[in-house]
Amino acid sequence: MSRDGASGLRHGWTTGACATAATTAAYTALLTGDFPDPVTIDLPGGRHPSFALSREGLDEGGAWAGVVKDAGDDPDVTHGALVSVRVTHGEPGGGVVFRAGEGVGTVTKPGLPLAVGEPAINPMPRQFMREHVAAVAQRHGGSGDVVVEVSIEDGAELARRTWNPRLGILGGLSVLGTTGVVVPYSCSSWIDSIRRGIDVARAAGHEHVAGCTGSTSERTVQELHGLPEDALLDMGDFAGAVLKYLRRHPVPRLTVAGGIGKLAKLADGHLDLHSGRSQVSFDSLAARVAAAGGSPRLVEGVRGANTALDALRQCQAAGLPLGDLVAAGARETALGVLLGAPVAVDVVVIDRAGTIVGRA
Incomplete structure (x- = not known):
């Protein structure tokens, strides 16, 4: 297993790569009676990983x-x-x-890159599997006409911890992967889910979607606007992913919602709101307070605050609407990323209890 040069973390393999390896081994056994173990596959970028088989079987009907x-x-x-x-x-x-098969979902809503009724095996893993079936058929004299049934153990249970139910993929997980490689902490699957969420919302005809940093802000926005579940985007830290995709695939209205800390970072132009990749600037918050007419004492109190929530509390006590100032800054950043796309933007800032403390 290779490691990332910068982080030293091990790369992994996608479900699509694993399914391709299992398909290659099973079809080889179906034609020859023997399972290659380990089985080697070809992936983009000149990668040729080998996979050990954890189970195998052959009967008159097929091979697995x-x-x-x-x-x-x-x-x-x-x-x-x-x-x-x-x-x-x-x-x-x-x-x-x-x-x-068991643990793999089925598409039930339009807007995804697969037709309604299709198994949730994404286009690139399908391409990998087709290519490997063709290669095995050529090597061993097969026709290449096969039925490939993919299963993931406990997939239905695991799928509850993913976007699949909201995207209308029911009964299990999706078989994913564009390169076959999992880059640690790249969060590519999360960003892809954001994009598919926008696709599903557009296909459903929704004219208002919400990008929320977490479950509390999502609940607040749902109560505020009465949005259906498939109009709610689990944005997490990836504000940039939501805004850039909506720039190319606009929806008439977007609500961005989150806590004061995350949205203070968005107001400063950060599009990745993760604590390890961007920080709240208390100098910036202090500058906003000063520009809004805050007293020198309040400005210094905000500059020396422990957290964004601490700064908010100080401003609330002084009657200065820091939440609104942050919301306005976050909205300005969002509009800048959208580059004139026909998307009306409003921003909702909440505290930890889900109380709205700022809007723009």
Whole structure:
């Protein structure tokens, strides 16, 4: 397993890569009676990883193989999950037909890159599997006409911890991956889920979506605007991902909601709000207070505050609306990223209890 040169963290393999390895092993066994173990696959970028099989089987109907996913040092919900594939002969001329086995979801809403009713096996993993089926068929004299059924152990339970239910992917997880490689803490799957959430909201005809930093702000916005669940985007720290995608795929109205600390960072132009990648600037907050007519004592109190919430409390006691000032700054940043896209933006700032403390 390779490591990232900068962080020293181990890369891992996507569910799509694991499913491709299991498909390759199972189809090879279906044609030859023998399972390659470990099984090697070809991925973009000249990578040729090998996967040990954790289960295998062959009967008159087909062959199956399973691979345990190793996500490296990424905190992936599917790390350690068993990804299994059963391959059977398909109709002549049918090519590769994909089916959702136990733990793999089915698409039930439009807006995703798969048709309603299709198994939630994304386009790139499908391409990987088709290419490897063709290569195995060429090596061993097969037709390449097969049914590939992908299963993920405990996938239905794991899916509850993902975006899938909100995206209308029911019954299990999605088989994901564009390169086959999991880069630790790249959060690519989260950002992809934000984009798919916007796609689903647009396909449903929603004209108002909300990007929220967490569950508390999401609850507040839902009560405030009465938005349906599939109009709520679990933005987390990735404000930039929401804004950049809406710039290209606009929705008429966006509400951005979050705590004073996260949105103070957005107001300062940070698009990644994670505590490890951006910090609250108390100098900036103090400058906003000074520009709004705050007393020198209040300005210095904000400059020396322990947290953004501490600064907010000081301003509330002095009757100065710091929450509104932060909301206005965050809205200005958002409009700057949208670059004139037809998206009306409002911002809601909350405290830890979910009380609205600022709006713009």
